[in-house]
Amino acid sequence: MTESEERSGARRVWSAPGRVNLIGEHTDYNDGFVLPIAIPLAVTCRGVRHADELVRVRSRQRPGEPVRLPAADLAAERDRVPGWARYPLGVLTEFGRRGHRIEGLDLEFDGDVPAGAGLSSSAALCCAAAVALRDLCAPATGDRELIDIARAAENDYVGAPTGILDHAASILCTAGHALFLDVRAFQSAETGGFEQLPFDLAATGLRLLVIDTGQTHEHAGGEYAARRAECAEAAAALGVGSLRDIGGVDQLTGLDDPVLYRRAHHVVSENERVRRVAELLREGADPRAIGPLLSEGHTSLRDDFAVSTEVLDTAVDTAQEAGAHGSRMVGGGFGGSIIALVDTADAERVGSAVRQRLAEMGYDRSRTFEAVAGPGAGPVV
Numbered sequence: 001m002t003e004s005e006e007r008s009g010a011r012r013v014w015s016a017p018g019r020v021n022l023i024g025e026h027t028d029y030n031d032g033f034v035l036p037i038a039i040p041l042a043v044t045c046r047g048v049r050h051a052d053e054l055v056r057v058r059s060r061q062r063p064g065e066p067v068r069l070p071a072a073d074l075a076a077e078r079d080r081v082p083g084w085a086r087y088p089l090g091v092l093t094e095f096g097r098r099g100h101r102i103e104g105l106d107l108e109f110d111g112d113v114p115a116g117a118g119l120s121s122s123a124a125l126c127c128a129a130a131v132a133l134r135d136l137c138a139p140a141t142g143d144r145e146l147i148d149i150a151r152a153a154e155n156d157y158v159g160a161p162t163g164i165l166d167h168a169a170s171i172l173c174t175a176g177h178a179l180f181l182d183v184r185a186f187q188s189a190e191t192g193g194f195e196q197l198p199f200d201l202a203a204t205g206l207r208l209l210v211i212d213t214g215q216t217h218e219h220a221g222g223e224y225a226a227r228r229a230e231c232a233e234a235a236a237a238l239g240v241g242s243l244r245d246i247g248g249v250d251q252l253t254g255l256d257d258p259v260l261y262r263r264a265h266h267v268v269s270e271n272e273r274v275r276r277v278a279e280l281l282r283e284g285a286d287p288r289a290i291g292p293l294l295s296e297g298h299t300s301l302r303d304d305f306a307v308s309t310e311v312l313d314t315a316v317d318t319a320q321e322a323g324a325h326g327s328r329m330v331g332g333g334f335g336g337s338i339i340a341l342v343d344t345a346d347a348e349r350v351g352s353a354v355r356q357r358l359a360e361m362g363y364d365r366s367r368t369f370e371a372v373a374g375p376g377a378g379p380v381v
């Protein structure tokens with residue numbers, strides 16, 4: 001922004017999308033593989049710098065909860081700011097901690113990624129703030145650092161112990177592609193570690209439906225952290241740094257604890273599924289071939305990782321019975337959304353069969369939309 005724009009108060013707008021993960025759940029914090037696409041739901045940030053030292057953040061979804069405080073007090077005031085504002089303020093704090101001068105900012109957020117739906121609304125909020133802050137205050141910040149800033153904001157300021165899947169998806173995804181991310185390779189080098197794989201379902205008469213069940217979840221809750229701890233315990237029992245180091249489920253035989261065995265079995269088999277789906281997309285196979293792998297992923301999340309719910313299981317079973325090629329819960333679990341890979345001709349029927357079944361279970365506010373792989377975060381031109 002030029003000095004005259006700053007004086008005239010011209011605002012600019014940035015946008016960061018939510019995501020669905022085609023496959024690869026609970027693998028990111030185990031140094032493994034994930035395969036998300038950006039969805040057409042996003043958080044926008046309208047921002048401008050000011051000459052004073054106050055930070056102001058507002059959300060159109062929380063009109064009664066604006067925050068206004070001196071930039072120097074961001075860390076100290078953390079417990080007094082409303083929950084939603086901790087995401088952008090965490091990003092500001094993290095930029096400041098890394099030596100950037102953060103002061104005199106006015107940021108207004110808006111968005112349509114439903115909260116608690118497993119579609120990464122919190123990472124979209126962090127990433128919208130992160131790309132705005134980069135352009136307003138720290139233009140040399142690269143994508144890798146932006147992802148790390150957004151993750152650190154969520155882990156340290158908000159207190160949700162997530163991995164990097166959601167932030168990486170929001171920053172790195174590109175339209176028409178699925179993002180194949182090797183988390184270990186990405187985090188241990190300055191370049192590489194990811195690949196954009198063509199993902200154009202319409203061309204083959206397919207659609208990816210997202211059905212938000214209306215059963216909401218929270219990651220700051222204890223179950224997500226408990227699964228992380230169990231994975232770390234399983235890796236330690238196997239004598240490896242992380243479950244990524246286990247090449248196949250046949251190498252789990254030394255793991256005697258039945259719960260740790262199941263957790264590790266999910267992660268190791270899920271990494272294998274991600275690689276197989278990536279390979280199918282890379283070689284241009286008919287995307288119907290990925291359907292059974294998606295459904296296997298759900299069974300593994302339900303039986304081995306124990307993060308599904310009766311509502312999610314019923315939605316997935318109903319989609320499969322109604323003719324989906326594959327279906328699974330997405331995100332961390334304990335509620336949220338499912339995806340279903342369907343022939344275009346079956347989309348309406350599958351969507352309404354699931355919605356009707358959910359309504360019978362008392363979830364009458366479910367919603368369905370089509371996920372077309374969209375662009376990642378950046379300025380809105």
Ligand code: GAF
Nearest residue numbers: 025026162163164165331332
């Ligand atoms: C949540 C987390 F934020 C991600 O880091 C990831 O672990 C996901 O759950 C499960 O794959 O979205």
